[in-house]
Amino acid sequence: MRWAVRIGSLAAVLVLWQLLTASDTRAWLRFDQLPTVVEVVERFAVQIGAAEFYHDLGASLGRIMAGFLLAAVLGVALGVVIARSRWLGDLLRPPLEVVRPIPAIALVPIAILLFPTDEQGIVFITFVAAFFPILVSTRHAVRALPTIWEDAVRTMGASTPQVLFRVVLPGTLPGVFGGLSVGMGVAWICVISAEMISGQFGVGYRTWQAYTIVDYPGVIVGMVTIGALGYLTSAAVELLGRRVTRWLPREALR
Amino acid sequence: MSLHVRSLTVGYGRATVLSDFSLDVGSGEFVVVAGPSGCGKSTLLRAVAGLVPFAGSITVAGQAVRGSSRDRALVFQDDGLLPWRTAARNVELPLALQGVPRAQRRARAREWLDRVGLAGFEDHLPRELSGGMRQRVQLARTLAQQPSVVLMDEPFGALDAQTRASMQALVTEVLSGTTTLFVTHDVDEAVLLGDRVVVLGTGEVERRRDAILAAVKA
Missing domain, CATH: 1.20.5 (Single alpha-helices involved in coiled-coils or other helix-helix interfaces)
Known part of the structure; x- marks a missing residue:
């Protein structure tokens, strides 16, 4: 019902x-x-048969994956380092805090100037977008870790690297995955915007191009495609997060 | 292995929690430190475990304590298990840290869990076990670690009376012959478990078991 x-x-x-x-x-x-719903559906049927559609899908997904994975690795690593080492925290936090409030998309001119190819610039924008939410939630998760777990493994004779890999990383995973979910969402916003501004292919570029050539059903097709990709990648992150944090008390899972 | 604490002073910031405290635990002796909350019992254990900086000297088997080591295992009141590891993998952890091969540590974990009465619960996560069972797992983990000294910080403080009684019996059984420093605020528990009871008061009170027995009966 x-x-x-x-x-x-x-x-x-x-x-x-x-x-x-x-x-x-x-x-x-x-x-x-x-455009009407019927026009959009007809346009979609045509697009699904075209090689160009899949080429665009692959390009956008590739950019998301490259930028997001880079952000996940660096965001988690730096988040842990900043939270655990006062000295490295003092060293790294000021420049990061200065860049953090700048929306990634505002870095497009810098990205165009800095990187030899548009492709690299778009991946850079995607990376920056996802990096900060991942960094910040990792830092918070490390700070919030109960000290009792670390004390326990220390009195089992664990070395600092062992504490890091046996306690800190697994213990912060729930918080880290919160950051990864947010990061994935922001990464899509930015990859699409960056493609609209400086791409030569990709779903964002194609959607904007459809608008400029007055192909309005094509614009809606692009929008729906972006929504579906965003949903699927977020769901993948969510699913992975649930798998690796099964140990959490049930009420925390929602 | 005997444990000697000499003129131990521990402070957090400006507050001094323990001042000029001395204690000897003979090899294989089970000593209980009793006292009200806030008297510095837990701090004493954390200092012996090497988790807090201190002034004075602590030696185990003649070796000065500097930092934490697998030689001095600490059993916590609750939540001492890593929640993402199953019971067996928690028991295996000290062995894994020592580099014991997987198959061997699996077998040892199984044996120790069996010893504390948890055969069949190897694959349960801590949240799927009761408070008493979780303390049994901690005990199994400590036994698997085979430390020179076992430090127990109110390990049964969060348990109901019945579970507590069965855990006390288990501890007496499996830790007999192991040098143990046990902290509790419960005088009955202290008298029941200890070969010797040390009372830690607001000053540096140190009395023998008889003195407490008299107090309990009065």
Whole structure:
């Protein structure tokens, strides 16, 4: 019954969209400018058969993966280092804190100047976007770690690297995955924006290009594709997070 | 292995928690330190474990204590287990840190869990075990580690009376002959378990078991 309501609600929105656009309604909002649901679906059917569509998908996914993985590795490593070492914290935090409030997308001009190819610049923007949420949540998770676990393994004779790999990294995983989820979301926002500004292919570029050549059904197809990719990658992070944090008390899992 | 604490002074910031405290624990002796909360019992254990800086001297088998070591195992009141490791993998941990091969440490963990009455619970996560069972796992882990000295910090403080009684019996059994320093605020527990009881008060009170027995009966 609840599912019927949910599906019905979604269907109602689509029907309303179709009615408003097909009838060229103009009630302050200019629905006559937008493509109809039918046009979008037809356009989607064409796109799915085209090699270019998959090439764009692959390009955007590749950029996300490269930037996100780089951000995950460096964000976790630096987050742990900053939280555990006062000296390295003092050394590394000031420059990071200065750059952190700048939205990654505002770095596009720098990225274009700095990197020899557009591709590298886009990956850089994606990396910066995902890096800070991962860094900050890792730092908080390390700080919040109960000291009792470290005390326990120290009195078992653990060395500092052993404390790091046996206690700190596994113990901070729940917090780290919070950062990875946020990071993945921001990474998509930025990869799409960066592609719209400086790409030559990719889902973001294709969506913006469709707009410039007045292919409005193509714009909606691009938007839906971006949404689906974002959803799938976030779900993958979520799923992985649940797998590695099964030990958490049930109420914490929601 | 005998344990000697000489003129131990420990402070956190400006507060001095322990001052000029001395204690001897003979090889294989089970000594209980009793006292009200805040008297510095836990601090004493943490100093012996090498987890806090101190002034004075602590020696185990003639060796001065400098930092933590697998030689002095600490059993906590609760939550001393790593929650992402199963019971068996928690017991294996001290062996893994020593580089004992996997198959060998698996077998040893199984034996120790069996010894504390937890056969069949090897693959349970700590959150799937009761408080008493978790303390049994900690005990098994400590036994697997085979330290010279076992330090126990109110290990049964969070347990109900029945579970506590069975854990006390178990500890007496498995730790007999092991040099043990046990801390509790419960005088009955101190008298029951200790070969000798040391009372740690606001000053540096150190009395014999008889004195406490008299106090309990009065």
